[in-house]
Amino acid sequence: MQKLLLGAEAVAQGAIDGGMSGVYAYPGTPSTEITEYIQGSPIARERKIHSMWSANEKTAMEAALGMSYAGKRSMACMKHVGMNVAADCFMNASITGVNGGMLVVAADDPSMHSSQNEQDSRFYAKFAMIPVLEPSSQQECYDMTYNGFDLSEKYNVPVMVRITTRIAHSRAGINQLAMKAENEMSLPKNPTQFVLLPAIARKNYKKLLAIQEDLVKASEESPWNKYFEGADKSKGIIACGIAYNYFRENFPEETCPYPVIKVSQYPLPRKMINKLAAEVDEIIVLEDGYPIVEELLKGYLEKEAVRGRLDGTLPRDGELNPGLVAAAFGFKVEAGLAIPELVVGRPPAMCTGCSHIDVYTALNVAIEKYGKGRVFADIGCYTLGALPPYNAINSCVDMGASITMAKGAADSGLVPAVAVIGDSTFTHSGMTGLIDAVLGKAPITIIISDNESTSMTGGQDSSAVGLIENICLAVGVEPEHLHVLLPLKKNHDEMVEIISRELAYDGVSVIIPRRECIQKAVRRKKTEAKLKK
Amino acid sequence: MKIDIILCGVGGQGILSIAAALGAAALRNKLSIKQAETHGMSQRGGDVVSHMRISDKPIHSDLIPTGGADMILSVEPLEALRYLPFLSPKGYVVTNTTPFKNIKNYPEEQSIMDQLNKLPHVITIDADKMAADMNAKRSSNIIMLGAAAPFLDMSYQSFEDGIRDIFGRKGDDVVTMNLDALKAGFDFSMKNKK
Numbered sequence: 001m002q003k004l005l006l007g008a009e010a011v012a013q014g015a016i017d018g019g020m021s022g023v024y025a026y027p028g029t030p031s032t033e034i035t036e037y038i039q040g041s042p043i044a045r046e047r048k049i050h051s052m053w054s055a056n057e058k059t060a061m062e063a064a065l066g067m068s069y070a071g072k073r074s075m076a077c078m079k080h081v082g083m084n085v086a087a088d089c090f091m092n093a094s095i096t097g098v099n100g101g102m103l104v105v106a107a108d109d110p111s112m113h114s115s116q117n118e119q120d121s122r123f124y125a126k127f128a129m130i131p132v133l134e135p136s137s138q139q140e141c142y143d144m145t146y147n148g149f150d151l152s153e154k155y156n157v158p159v160m161v162r163i164t165t166r167i168a169h170s171r172a173g174i175n176q177l178a179m180k181a182e183n184e185m186s187l188p189k190n191p192t193q194f195v196l197l198p199a200i201a202r203k204n205y206k207k208l209l210a211i212q213e214d215l216v217k218a219s220e221e222s223p224w225n226k227y228f229e230g231a232d233k234s235k236g237i238i239a240c241g242i243a244y245n246y247f248r249e250n251f252p253e254e255t256c257p258y259p260v261i262k263v264s265q266y267p268l269p270r271k272m273i274n275k276l277a278a279e280v281d282e283i284i285v286l287e288d289g290y291p292i293v294e295e296l297l298k299g300y301l302e303k304e305a306v307r308g309r310l311d312g313t314l315p316r317d318g319e320l321n322p323g324l325v326a327a328a329f330g331f332k333v334e335a336g337l338a339i340p341e342l343v344v345g346r347p348p349a350m351c352t353g354c355s356h357i358d359v360y361t362a363l364n365v366a367i368e369k370y371g372k373g374r375v376f377a378d379i380g381c382y383t384l385g386a387l388p389p390y391n392a393i394n395s396c397v398d399m400g401a402s403i404t405m406a407k408g409a410a411d412s413g414l415v416p417a418v419a420v421i422g423d424s425t426f427t428h429s430g431m432t433g434l435i436d437a438v439l440g441k442a443p444i445t446i447i448i449s450d451n452e453s454t455s456m457t458g459g460q461d462s463s464a465v466g467l468i469e470n471i472c473l474a475v476g477v478e479p480e481h482l483h484v485l486l487p488l489k490k491n492h493d494e495m496v497e498i499i500s501r502e503l504a505y506d507g508v509s510v511i512i513p514r515r516e517c518i519q520k521a522v523r524r525k526k527t528e529a530k531l532k533k
Numbered sequence: 534m535k536i537d538i539i540l541c542g543v544g545g546q547g548i549l550s551i552a553a554a555l556g557a558a559a560l561r562n563k564l565s566i567k568q569a570e571t572h573g574m575s576q577r578g579g580d581v582v583s584h585m586r587i588s589d590k591p592i593h594s595d596l597i598p599t600g601g602a603d604m605i606l607s608v609e610p611l612e613a614l615r616y617l618p619f620l621s622p623k624g625y626v627v628t629n630t631t632p633f634k635n636i637k638n639y640p641e642e643q644s645i646m647d648q649l650n651k652l653p654h655v656i657t658i659d660a661d662k663m664a665a666d667m668n669a670k671r672s673s674n675i676i677m678l679g680a681a682a683p684f685l686d687m688s689y690q691s692f693e694d695g696i697r698d699i700f701g702r703k704g705d706d707v708v709t710m711n712l713d714a715l716k717a718g719f720d721f722s723m724k725n726k727k
Contacts, residue, residue, distance in 0.1 A: 001560070002560065004556050004557075004560060004566065006570070029572055029573030029574070030572060030573065032572075033572070113571070113573060113574070113575070114572075114573030114574040114575075138567075165573075166569060166595050166596065167595065169569060169570045169571070169572050170567055170568060170569035170570065170584075170595040171552075171556065171566065171567065171568040171569075171570070172565070172566055172567045172568070172592075173560065173565065173566060242595070245593040245594045245595060246593075246594050246596075248593035248594075249593040249594035249598065252593075321594075321596045321598070322594045322596060322597075322598040323598050323599050326598070333598070333599060333600070334598065334599055334600020334601060334621070335599060335600055335618065336599045336600040336602075336617060336618035336619055336620050336621070337617035337618060337620055337652075338617065338618070339614060339615060339617055339618060340614050340617070340648045342614075342640040342641075342644055342645065342648065343611060343614050343615050343640075344611075344636065344638050344639070344640065345580075345636075346543065346578070346579055346580040346611075346612075346635070346636055347579055347636075348544065348574050348575050348576070348577040348578055348579035349577060349578045349579075349635065350577065351577065351578070381577065384577065456573070456574065456577075457573070458572075458576075
């Protein structure tokens, strides 16, 4: 029988069945479920497939590359903005190449359902000059990771699997294939392959350039790219990844009049594209995310009849859907009923009993006398402190930016400046910034709001548990300006007093309000009660 | 056949348990399924929606087009209204009437009911109260599934089987409780449908 899996889970199952020996990841919507699925998989446990969370996406990418170096098949998974953190390793991994097959799964979030931006990871793959597999269905999610390792090993480069929120978080039935054996451990045949000294890097880079034509050819022969003939040559369609589904929703294969190219493997299949361009009057490009393919075909002079997101045929930003695609072809879109006026928004909020609430309630009192606009926050549940009734924070930019932005603002005279960061975000990318702050004796107060969990993504284990005080002291935070608090209503006055005192201190202070995530506590108590029975 | 359902509620209300039971029912009938869910930030008490598509033919889009849903199945009354643009003119709204008030400006309950009652095909059911009366507080979502069942083109048996699939490992008591909840919802809709 088919297995009903989320796209993210299908990616995971395909990798397990494809002979993967380890997944390395940091949680981030919409990629989290990939690693969680592997952590919960009995067969993965039996095979001892590595699946412990990494401290951040860069450490994950590097560890995956290390596993590949040793000859085994590895996978690094992250949300799109995680690619920025991992980019240093990622860009160089295309120059080192791989030994065991290596997949990089980038989960993009067009429409920013749970993100700060909607950057398109296909740009990164193009930048690194490696192939991209972009599934249009959950079955392809499975098939692409199952077969992706072979592709990576054949061309000796990492391969990106690019998914989006919609496919990651949508379920469908999957047919599984026979499970492959894992690779044996083996050293790279060329002992200097991974030594990117300039002289070697230049050689490796030439190799990467030399295989580019082979990669195009591989795309032209890929089972996932397909040319559908059509009699009506007034339009030709290029539909990439999940956008292919939205197209087929409007133009089923049996009745579609136009020639169509389904693109699910990059670099673009050049012959197919040229064939299409030669036989149609204009090309419409459907792609979720940035207009990457459209821009590539269009060039700069706008002479080509290529339409898509850049000329307003489709919206320039946001996720595609069947209605937007229908409208692009001039179909009447069913509007449905209007939303009654009384329907108000229901934004996400911090949970009742959440420790971050006690932290913000105390911080708001302590900081009042200095005036607004001086709290730099970070990525996590506590970002919701930006919303009423707290209105407690003034920034949320990228993982770890709270401490460093507070330092920069303090350097320019905004004193005191405050950073609010979570425990997991602190070990992800906050601790390096703390070193800058300590060395620069910055007059900032850092609140590490520690709920002993990576909560926004569903309560994964935090790398920071048991480490925070030692890290702070080791990098030079003065013990008398390091405080651990218990954030509860009854401790409000004490918290206000300590925060106030440290705000007045002309140097780095670290305050650690620590109480377990309320969601995690409830789950833990349930499990404990079950075990007692 | 084709069934497109917008499943909605508030993050934390467990709409995915309904989706899981529906999905299991459809798989047993060897039907194709696509079910797009909301994960991430909105799960913290925000509005959540799942697009559930079931068909005997391959399904293309993971999302239901506007004006195309055969049903809005909501576990919260205000949320039922939020997705009306997706409802087909012939479609049904089946909604729980117990409000989930986690926002300060929650509209007046009667005005929500007035809007719901204006719709041509609607079932409003106080599933929370019904569940409490049955001493099965955690089964209100399955009552909602039962209430939806008469309007979905699948046999009642397949819903029962779906529930056995989903709750089987939790023991016979849980299965029986949920089968009773399914029946209660089903009977309510049969009695109250126009």
